[in-house]
Amino acid sequence: MGLSRLAALHGVATSFSPPDGAPAPVPERTVVAVLGALGVDATTPEAVRAALAAAESAARDRLLPDTVVVWSGDPLPPALTALPPGTELTVAPEGNGGREAEATLRVPAGEPGAAGPRPDGEPETPAAPAWWTEPPLGVHRLTVRAPDREARSCTLVVAPPRAPQPPGRGHGFLVQLYSLLSARSWGMGDLGDLADLASWSGRRLGCGFVQVNPLHAAVPGAPTDPSPYRPSSRRFPDPVHLRVESVPEYGHVADPAALDALRRKGAELRDAVLDKGALIDRDAVRDLKHRALDLILAVPLTPGRHAAYCDFLAGQGRALEDHALWCALAEVHGPDWRGWPDGLRDPRSDATARARAELLDRVDHHCRLAWLTDTQLAEAQRAAREAGMPVGIVHDLAVGVHPSGADTWAQQDVFAPGMSVGAPPDAFNARGQDWGLPPWRPDALAASGYAPFRDLLRGLLAHAGALRIDHVMGLFRLWWVPEGRPPTEGTYVGYDAEAMLAVLVLEAHRAGAAVLGEDLGTVEPGVREALARRGVLGTSVLWFERDWAGDGRPLAPERWRADCLATATTHDLPSTAARLTGDHVTLRHRLGLLSGPPDEERRRDGAETAQWLALFARLGLLPEGVPGLPPEGGDEEAAVRAVHRFLRRTPARLTGVWLPDTVGDRRPQNLPGTCDEYPNWRLPVADAEGRPVTLEQLAASPRLHRLMDVLRPARDGG
Template sequence: PDPVHLRVEEIPEFAYLTGAAREEAGTLLTRAAALREAVLRHGALIDRDAVWELKRRALELLRAVPASPGRRAAYATFLAEGGQALDDHSTWCALAEAHGPDWRSWPAGLRDPRSARTARARGELLDRVDFHCWLAWLTDGQLAAAQRAARDAGMRIGLVHDLAVGVHPSGADAWAQQDAFAAGMSIGAPPDAFSPHGQDWGLPPWRPDALAATGYAPYRDLLRGLLRHAGALRIDHVMGLFRLWWVPQGHEPRRGAYVRYDAEAMLGVLALEAHRAGAAVIGEDLGTVEPGVREALAERGVLGTSVLWFEKDYASGENPEPLPPERWREACLATATTHDLPSTAARLTGDHVALRHRLGLLTRPLDVEQREDAADVARWLAVLGRLGLLPEGPGDEEGAVLAVHRFLLRTPARLVGVWLPDAVGDRRPQNLPGTWDQYPNWRLPVADASGRPLSLEELVASPRLQALVDEVRALAGAGPRVGTGVDRPPRARGPHAGPII
């Protein structure tokens, strides 16, 4: 977890600020409110760097407040449990403050985490190293509190954490574990119908030989950390446990090749750690999936991901018909979309095709793409109408979004997901694969159907969101029932394990 997400006012030491420190904290809060105002009222993008600058200074003020004996003891315990991994992470953070965020451009001796020069620098920057250890402790504590609050509120799963497909090449993981990652390579995806040019994600891949030589320790420790305060884990591009598309740096994605991993070992470690944590596992198995992968995952109780627009009867002809709900697989999270796909409102209106055209991502004429997309949407709306799931009638966008979720809840899927932008009618994708600086990925605030950004308070009060949540709750029936680990598939009372929002 990233300390940029800390709620500073909830840290106990905040209440004990006095004098000039209290006044400065008030000034920082005012500046933070101005950042929110710029996003909510003036359409600015989310500026995480600016947010972090304010929070970092506020946290430095809090660190100067003497802690209680109990909190000092808890911090000491956290340091002992964190060990070398925590020390490496915090050392990287301190060095990044001094030399910039890309360790590959640091002075030669500092590029090696085990060098004598790095050891000296760690001593010289000991106060900043300890500051970043302290931030990790605070973040871990607030994450644990969030999971407790979710469980206390009746959520049987609570937090669902996400395992990304890779790490940033200039970040702390790549610096501290250089032997575990393949230098000069990047992972991505070969050309397919969704991304005709292929994809290069700019992330270094695990080295299969290095993982095996260490008994999969880096992978195991990663899973253990993610599952520390989670009721479930979603694994991005879960096919990467079997093979990954490696792209030589400087080359186009189509010049890459698949590199295989020991899937039995990767799945075995995953099953063991999930069982120990009592957590369910959801794999994002979308895109190019080789034969046998979904079966191997299902055998170990790992749920797949089924997205409405992709679930079709591909044996029905050149223009495959939507797959009837009763024919969907049971061992999956069923959802209308994901963070990498258009929102349902964008799909219904065709806005996503126009956006990809503006950014030069289409490989066919715009009118061809628009006709095919409109025909696909029309087929789905016809199915929803025939099943009696669209009583609002044609032309009602909010009704169609409700109908899509009514359809999902008719499938035997153990979990049904609701994408927050779908709940308020946002038409902009949060992430657009195939773009780098052409689109503001992950910097757009959630907005309503008119494109107006919404605050958290407005989201909670949204009548459109409430209507969708009420519909999902009513149709989900018994609510979530999830098993204790991936070695035993979760069972549900009735057809659904319940919604994830």
């Protein structure tokens, strides 16, 4: 009982409810391990009693939590309305150097904020009490002094009620940037290709956005982890995405012949992918680009560019210094900081300070790379907006970072040691999942006023028209798996969703950017409603939108939610052509991933697809005729167009077109449950026969234009 109470006080679940199953207890050793990662000793009954007494005493004595949220125009939270009479509150804006902007408020005698029932008996929404004056939107330091109590300071977040919304309805492309090669790429898609895709699709196809994969900095190594969802740092982009020729100093290197030789090798890497069936080789691309950038960064900056670089350094501050130092140290000691010499494992140690001085040139080198990448990200968003896109580039925030990367080194105090994020067992994966990503500590986030989350969002939103949050349910809770244990022996740890959402909405408001949440899979009750209330759009994938509360048939278009991005597929799912033809079942059978007999899986999959096609036919979305299914044959391209006609028939604010779908690509970019068995994250966009397709060929593709014509007439519709 004591352990359960202690766990509850720290947001650690002692049981969980799998979909369609009875509540299952969490192993006690898991609860003890998770509490230990939160700094709470629960290893013995005596330790549990002591920790519980300390936690309950702290809860009684605490006037306010570490972070308090006020939604502008909404009733005050109970934490403020329950303050005792005579309490004095001082509100100071964050970063305020003087006291001239501070405001002092005092709680008078009586019940502040109390509200009686309305005549109809319904409770009345409490108005703000007379003593309260709402501070400006932003983050503030709130100091509270109550009679006979010690003064207490906390963070006050004042957020707008909702995140900005996309203007009207619109459509756009979803693409993994590395997979989009052009005639100018060095073996993988780059930021120049992104700018070109945005400019072309905005001007010629009426697209309102381009959504890309996370462009976070990867952990260097041989081989580099190809997944963009397991980066070294989410705070800074990866220079591997640079268009080398677009760096202004490119034309002024001391040895242009050496640079041109590297450019030709980059072209060879590109041609190997496009013409010879080679996989995208990030390590080879990274090596070539870094050698080229070594030559380019030796060119002195002009006075104007040097001033711009200094402004960038000042704006990024210590976060960039830490990131660049980690990169420099990784060149010397390897990319896993947990194996570095003792002194260097602490970013604030004397040994690390000495290393910073010794490696100053390399630190500056990596700062320059971050600046160059930032400038090209800005250019891509500028190209999108100049092409008429109301949203532009939609960046993607991965759910976590690599355990040995730059972020976990620089921010060790906010990551839970010995823990990994994953997913509990469910109907699709009875063994659960371990994603190998260390989670943030909710207590450390709250104590810091969510500064790491705020800084992360501010950087990502700097050049974004919208931000996609991968596994947005992680704002509410995450499944923690203790190191060395299977995912089945994890548990949920809760986060202060009000605070996480308030920070997200505030930063989106400051950037004027929309927010999309990837809310697929197991979603606890109330999460989608909370996200919608704060203006966070969801994600609706066609094949999953069924009447689950009724007969399970495909959901009619008018019953779809409006506040979402509607799409036919994602990077983790089969392409639309593969889904329609059943090729995805064949692929999973070949790799031994089917849970049942192949014939039964094909029958069930074919029956589900037939239901959708029948609905399309009833709605008149198949003017070319109802296609059959293999082996009977049929017009696959017409069916792909029908899928997207259906998506536009829904009220969804945004319609996303998976770029490989425009040319009939059969292969998924990532096949969950595989590692070496399938080339995840290394495939170029290809046509129905598996031939790679360049950006130039995409722009000229009749199949692409026929598909996009389905969406263009309704671009400005309701």
